[in-house]
Amino acid sequence: MEATIDVAALRKEYTLNGLFRKDLHLDPFEQFRIWFEESVKTAGDREPNAMTLATVDGAGRPSARVVLLKGFDKGGFTFFTNYQSRKAEQLSQNPYAALNFHWPWLERQVEIEGRVDKVTRRESEIYFNKRPLGSRFGALASAQSSVIENRQQLERRLAAIKAQYPEGDPPVPDFWGGYRLFPARIEFWQGRENRLHDRFLYYPDSDANWRIERLSP
Numbered sequence: 001m002e003a004t005i006d007v008a009a010l011r012k013e014y015t016l017n018g019l020f021r022k023d024l025h026l027d028p029f030e031q032f033r034i035w036f037e038e039s040v041k042t043a044g045d046r047e048p049n050a051m052t053l054a055t056v057d058g059a060g061r062p063s064a065r066v067v068l069l070k071g072f073d074k075g076g077f078t079f080f081t082n083y084q085s086r087k088a089e090q091l092s093q094n095p096y097a098a099l100n101f102h103w104p105w106l107e108r109q110v111e112i113e114g115r116v117d118k119v120t121r122r123e124s125e126i127y128f129n130k131r132p133l134g135s136r137f138g139a140l141a142s143a144q145s146s147v148i149e150n151r152q153q154l155e156r157r158l159a160a161i162k163a164q165y166p167e168g169d170p171p172v173p174d175f176w177g178g179y180r181l182f183p184a185r186i187e188f189w190q191g192r193e194n195r196l197h198d199r200f201l202y203y204p205d206s207d208a209n210w211r212i213e214r215l216s217p
Contacts, residue, residue, distance in 0.1 A: 014107040014191025019198035021214065028186040028202035028210055029074050032110060035188065036072075039103045052100040053079065058093035069101075070127060076182035077112060078119060080127055082144035084175045089145075091116050097181055107191035114183040124177035133168055137161050139176050187215070 025031040039048040049069040056062045065087065071078040077099060081088060091097065099112040128136060141158040148154055161170065183202075190198040199215040 013193055014197070015193055016107045017190055018192060019188065019190035019200065021200065021212065024188070024200060024212060026210065026212075028183070028188075029072070031188060031202075032072065032186065035103075035106075035108060035110065036101075039101075039106060039108070042105060043103075044105075046105065048101075048103060050101075051079075052102070053087065054098040054100070055087050055090040056094045056096070057090045063087070063090065069099075070178070076114070076180040078123075078178055078180045080124065080176070080178040082139070082142070082176055083118075084146075085144040087145075088179075091179065099181060109187075109189040111185075111187040111189065112181065112183045113185050114181050116179050116181045119178035119180050121177065125172050127178060128172040128176065136170050137165075140170055140173050192217070 025034065036048065047068065050066050051069050052064050053067045054062055054064040063086065067079045067081065067087075069077060070080055095116050096114065097116045099110075101108075101110040101112075103109070128139070131139075137158060140161045141154065164170075184204070186202045188200050188202075192198055195217060197217040199217055201213050201215050202210045203213075205211045
């Protein structure tokens, strides 16, 4: 089957901004905060906290999906999911992952790689209870990544969960919670004309300080 669109001809020139070493914060977490807050302010109805999460299983086979960032600080970058999902199974086999934020309206990307660990149960409980009620019921109803016969099966399960908790206060399921990725490297990418993009890599040196290097595009 041939594409009806000339995919090879699709092209966009990046002309908004440049990125210079003198403008970078010495701390990559602070640099991320600056860029993230700018993305939130300019996102409109887009999701600035959407990020691609790439994981690898024990046999070295990768997979990727979009999840939502739900917190970040010097301890790392946090997201939540079903602990019985495919991504969680892969993280149990290989606790290293990569994140990618793509903010096309700013012509920017941030790539983050590092080790992933579960957050504390208390952290999971605090975030779960802040979620909309429908999302909490959904977490209980879905055996994420498992095969289901049809949509009706899922909706019946959701109805049963709602009936089980008529007061609208479902507990945090044991199979649900958070992960935190602590970076071993963070790269900030700014699109430039003619594909000569600006790329700066942060990585820790032997003294646990962060070094910054410009990468060739």
